[in-house]
Amino acid sequence: MTEFFELFNPTSVQDQLLNKNDPESTSELFFSYREKRWKVKQSYESWGHKKSRFFWTGEVEIWDYPACNISLVRASDNKLKIIVRRKKRHFSTFRGKEVEIRLMIGFDLEKIYEPWEDVYTARKNEGGREILGGPKERFVFQFNDNCWVWEWVKEGETLESSNVYDLYRSIFEEISNPSVKSDNIFDVEDVKAIIPKKENENALKIIPVVYQPAIDSMKNFVRIVDCASYKTVDGYLEIEVSLIFNNEQLRQHSFLNNVYQAFRYYRYGRILDIETFRIRLGDDVKGNKFVFHNIYSEKYGLEYDSIHGDSGDPVPEHDIKYYFNTEEHPVLFINTSNHAMAEYDSNHNLWKWEYIPWLDDGPVVFGEKNRTYIEDEIEEEITKKIENETFLGRYILKAVQKYRKFKRLLSSF
Secondary structure, eight states, rough: OOOOOOOOOHHHHSSSSSSOOTOOOOOEEEEEEEEEEEEEEEEEOOOGOEEEEEEEEEEEEEEEEEEOEEEEEEOTTTTEEEEEEEEEEEETTTTTEEEEEEEEEEEEOOOOOOOEOOOOOOOOOOTTTTEEEEEEEEEEEEETEEEEEEEOOTTTGGGGHHHHHHHHHHHHHHHHHHHSSSSOEEOOGGGGSSSSBBTBBGGGGGEEEEEEEOOOGEEEEEEEEEEEEEEOSSSEEEEEEEEEEEEEEOOOOOOHHHHHHHHHHHHHHHHHEEEEEEEEEEEEEGGGGEEOTTBOOTTOTOOOOOOOBSSSOOOOOEEOOOESSEEEEEEEEEOOOTTTSSSSSSTTSSEEEEOTTTTTTTEEEEEEEOOHHHHHHHHHHHHHHHTTTTTHHHHHHHHHHHHHHHHHHHHHH
């Protein structure tokens, strides 16, 4: 059985995103983005536990990102989106091997400017903003008000022969003569190896691709994605998806919940959080729906940490807005600090981690357990811990068990 208390080692959180170049990335394109600076402020609350709060500052600066890939998506409303992706590799103590971290940010294309040449100095986005390169010549084009795509000028190269100019022409041609289908599908060319095929059976199943704001200082990563299929009493075929987080935030709930969270932080150094939603399958892909009981984010973003939309009865259904490569992989956005989610992105100005559950070298583990089985595993782990605890430890853990049973009873109504 999975040892849940051992899965979430705090040391595996600290090395989640290392500044390590990806040896497999061959893109020479940089992406620069002018945005407000954000901060994560930590404060101490009950039981001495730290809580991370996300907020925007009034400062604005340009951030430079090397080795980026650019793609286009046309939504069903015919809006053209520019999707920027980048990758990093690092050793994950959680998975026990080197993994690939994928990041994505997307923009509605509002306007684009013809390329030009200038002199630029690129800087790192962390720490003291050390120089990445320059000052030297670059080829660059701008889209919207705050976004630039560029590359360093190579010896003997002209603007018209550059990769930047080719990309600009492709985007301009798409604006003038649309060819990208309005199918809401994120076509990701650099992941052809994971498109469904016989030797990769997981990619043939209904498995969502999950996006989460990439704020590593909040220590709030998705670790496991479980998908379990079943038929409802109404005859619907549904996929129950449970996301297990490495969560070190404490939200204000009942006294027992604070005891439970504080004890886990004191005893095990981390707090496990699970969120579950459903994918209801229709007669065809247009009939597929998301169901977010008590965890719908509505339009709220990462600044909010107590959002529980769609808590009423009956629970609303939501159209699936985007797909990843194929219609077997609906796209989900985690939008708030308490993991409320939706079919759309509420944090447009933030990079997102791109969790592709079936990738062997990804940061998450894929499973097929249902929520009840996962809860039972946790109960069994707590029972094991009770047997080896001191009197105080046994008292608190028994309180944990009672609290969890009470929560499960309430959720059954």
